Amino acid sequence: MLMHCPTWPEEFAARYRANGLWQGQTLGEMLAERAVQQGDRIAVVSGESRYSYLELDQQANRLASSFLEIGLKPEDRVVVQLPNRYEFFTVIFALFRIGAIPVFALPLHRQSEIQYLCEWSEAVAYVIPDQEAGFDYRVLAEQVQSQVPTLQHIFVAGEPAAFHSLQRLSEHQSPSHIAWPPIKSNDVAFLQLSGGSTGLPKLIPRTHDDYIYSFRRSNEICGLTESSVYLAALPVAHNFPLSSPGVLGTLYAGGKIVLASSPSPDIAFPLIEKEHVTITALVPPLALIWMEAAASRANDLSSLQVLQVGGAKFSEEAARRVEPVLGCKLQQVYGMAEGLVNYTRLDDPEATIVTTQGRPMSDWDEIRIVDEEDNDVPVGEVGELLTRGPYTIRGYYRAEAHNAKAFTVDGFYRTGDLVKMNSEGYIVVDGRAKDQINRGGDKIAAEEVENHLLSHASVFDAALVSMPDSFLGERSCAFIIVRGQMTVSAAELKDYLRARGLAPYKIPDRIQFVDTFPQTNVGKVSKKALREVFATTVTNGTL
Template sequence: MKSLTPRADFENYIRMKALPEADLSSSLTGWVEKYSDRIALKDEHRQLSYAGLLRESTGFAHWLSAHGLQADDRVLVQLPNSVNFFVVLFAVIRVGALPVLVLPGHRAHEAKGVHQTAGSSFYITQREHDGFGYESIATALVGEGLPREGVVFVDDLDFSALAAVSGTDTFPMPAIDDVALLLLSGGTTNTPKLIPRTHADYVLNFSEMAKACLLDQSSRYLCAVPVAHNFALGCPGVLGVLAVGGFAYLLPRPDILDFAEVVTREQITVTALVPALAELLIEYLELGVEGFSSLMLLQVGAARFSEVSAQKLRALLDCELQHIYGMAEGLLCFNRRFDPLSLKVSTQGRPLSIFDELRVVDEQGQPVIEGEVGELYVRGPYTIRGYYNNEEANHTGFDPDGFYKTGDLVRLDHGNNVVVVGRAKEQINRAGEKYSPADTEKVMLAWDRVVGCSIVGIENITEGDKAVFFIRSSGEHVTREDVCRYLEAQGVAGYKFPDEVVMVNSLPLTAVGKIDKKRLVASYAVAQD
């Protein structure tokens, strides 16, 4: 599959050196030539050198090919943070197939929606993680048409043994404008949209971020948020650390006590947290525990981090604090290491590339006066021009000039630093996990105990948004526990469960007959006073 960027624009980016002439498969080979026996990856079970990563991923690529995987096939990959994640990722890419990175927290409901959009032929996972059995998702996917022989549990495989018996690597090398992987959006539609990132644009993404963050062979990265997220995978994330010969430890679950123990034991120098985890880190450090002497850079991203909390964290840690603002669709903005502290705590920084084009527009799509708030539109060498297999989203999500409509309300300061002030699109952000309430509302309305449901996000300084379910029942009272049990039974991911349920006799409507969520938010605020 090729890039959705018009060919002339892509070639122009290459000619201007806005994009590298590089691909992920060749990148791994190049890393091995430079850093062969250095330890690349480690988790709670094992570690792997750069050369070992190449051997195991090549062996698994041959195994997948022998079991029917072909170039351009789509493969759902749902694995926790682990060494195996990267063996699988590079193996699928080596075959020329497209890994679709499904979050560990997704359940059957989300996985089925992604499969229907992707038309996937393989599902690679492990049998259990944090008490949840992924065999149930595999069964649901087979029921949706995924071939039974395409279900692969990594627990059943010995990657080192597969590496020992693999033959000559005869897979064709990808073109730089081929799509390398499909990330999931956290957007405002019912099912996550599929984001096609090409080899060239994703290599640019993580390699230029690594340079900007001054990473090198001495860098030791702790991956504490799901690596299937663009933030942890390539901003610079694990791939950025590997690109410079560093080391990455993969924490299987976001536990702040485990985080602290690993930072100390593994002498971690750089890590990334979502604001909810950063707030927990503040609480932990305020207990008076010893800080982290090895830590040099802490990134906070995936949601807005308050200026007050940023100042607190900076005071508690003797390291650089870096805001990351971006999206899996492309654009990355961040504070540079040597920016003034005032910028680091009050803005989300400047774009990664000098070729990034930012427009701030009003509700009619017209540019606002400099310094005023508007919706951010963006176009650039590593920002997509369209989603995979989603014409409706492509029609509404991009303007005629190819600018992506982010849905974020921002203002730009005189130095082109971005200050995010809110959302233009309806979306709930739960500790960095973003979703549209419309899909969950639809599930709720299928419940015979509910005749009306509207879900709104109430901003919360520590958790991103507080999900409040306004419910009109068919009779008996519905509790939060009732809703959680129902959603779990429907295979809905836990981060979409309510923080609070509010029972109402009716739901207010706008003049055109839609539920008036602004009035619901206002009534909730009054009730809290």
């Protein structure tokens, strides 16, 4: 087991195994089993290419063999930053086969995030595309490698320049019988990124056992079978499209994955028609775009049975429009990369589907909703959601001090989400207790952006707050106190943040200069009051 990864107490693990939740299979074994069962059936459609289960399994084997020859070994961390393309699957399953641990980065991450991930995970390798959306990841890799001593290998999907070519490694003729390193199902399979509120992301250790249970149970609720066709419109490294039930759930079911290079209706709608897509997942702003676009498009979307919407709260008004406009069932999904996933059920009454964010998917999920003193609140009242269960982690990687705050002594994870539960056990999300902004499903830790702003010579103090937005749910507004008599413009600060390698979605949507910050009774910056300042100035037309 990877060091510095808290895990389930043995009494819980034994219970989960005895009751068939954890079945002792690794992700690599799961793919090998499906390759035998599904053979030449199509597993992944990527651009104009189509790949069978057998091809995916064989190419993952060849790539795994090459990784071993290069020197990768079990528990080596490998930062994987790939868009929605076929190589994502060959890479992660190759790493699963040899026990190396993918660290999932997002395509929009830049030097600030990638350098941190490589340093904190002590990564030995980094996997990238050559170019995507006009951005050259090879230049980013050079910059990061020059700063991270542990980073020995760069693997490139596409033109490799001075680095390793994934294509050539995947064509390597491996021995017919390879002795893969021994991998246990309770080993850490990969590290995901938290959407936390304190600085840069924390790393979430997911095991083969808990993650396979998560998407196997998701399949049961979402009705995935080998006839299912899943459109991956969101970046597949996100937990939502990866496992709820997502691309891994689709592979488990023996279905077909269709990769979209963008969630734009211009790209997604023709794919739905051509590939007879049955299920896909979106965040609320994209769902709104799809519903607006549907009226002016001639594409046949009749194969689409289920549209999942998650990542942020979906308004009731928009939720009611999904079935009449798109002709498919809406399924609300509320979950977190740390574990717990809630779904509305496909046979739920419309009122439940449009007004709640679902109920826990497993009978083994344990839920508490508590007040500020950790007392359980009555049904229907708002409190902070706490949870533990067979696929909810017991602690972050290398985060002992934070774990003491983020988890109760008896192992409940403090989600930081303010929710209420109705009498049927369905959850309604009310907001956040943590200092985090949910910008259309992209989570922004206020502290991280504030720290970058504070490094500017002209900034005396900075506070990032959320502001309501009818499209994204929330946008960000940075309130700035300038140092002394110095001057700086909003445009200059945004350029400064970009130059520091901050991901585009983290750049503040608005920057407002103020003389002082309102404070709480204990002398802390009152972000509630700052949000009220924003609301007042918008109403008065001064912002």
